[in-house]
Amino acid sequence: MIVNKLKDLRENKMKQAERSEDWTQEGLALRLGVTRQTIISMEKGTYNPSLVLAFKIAHEFGVAIEDIFEYRDDTNES
Amino acid sequence: MIVNKLKDLRENKMKQAERSEDWTQEGLALRLGVTRQTIISMEKGTYNPSLVLAFKIAHEFGVAIEDIFEYRDDTNES
DNA sequence: TTTAAATGTAAAGTTTACTATACGTTAAGT
């Protein structure tokens, strides 16, 4: 499974960024070329982004994919 | 778009690895939990892996996602 | 306390990743 820090990162941007409206779900969605629904579902963990979208997100936040998304092997979960 | 070094990396493993059969398309597919078709299509660039699969691939090769997959913005291509 | 921006929820439809199956081609060993 994949866990992500999307919501936390975005909310931090909302607080700290000069142009906070750039970091609303809608603002981010626009720049990423996806819908707000897609942002919501990713933040909730309903589904994982495609690799392309993961790259775009990492680029928007100025970090590496691994800084936002973490893979956890759960093949043998109790 | 995304370009990847999958085929090169795998072929290098075929030559250099002790157990070369681990790095055939089929051997790799088995360990990744996908079909050989999936490997073929990724190596051809027919489609991109999901983020989960990209993580698994990076793990198998012992590198970061960014070492295998590269994102290239092609929104304004001539 | 109303207004509006931001967030949340739900459900049906489209696109793309991935499977399953089957058969053809290449390369290397014997």
Added chain:
DNA sequence: ACTTAACGTATAGTAAACTTTACATTTAAA
């Protein structure tokens, strides 16, 4: 030349990512 492992191609089907639309809830400011 024959065999066989590895690779390639094609195509129909399933699953998951993503869109579209519509409406409901929260939050903060006027």
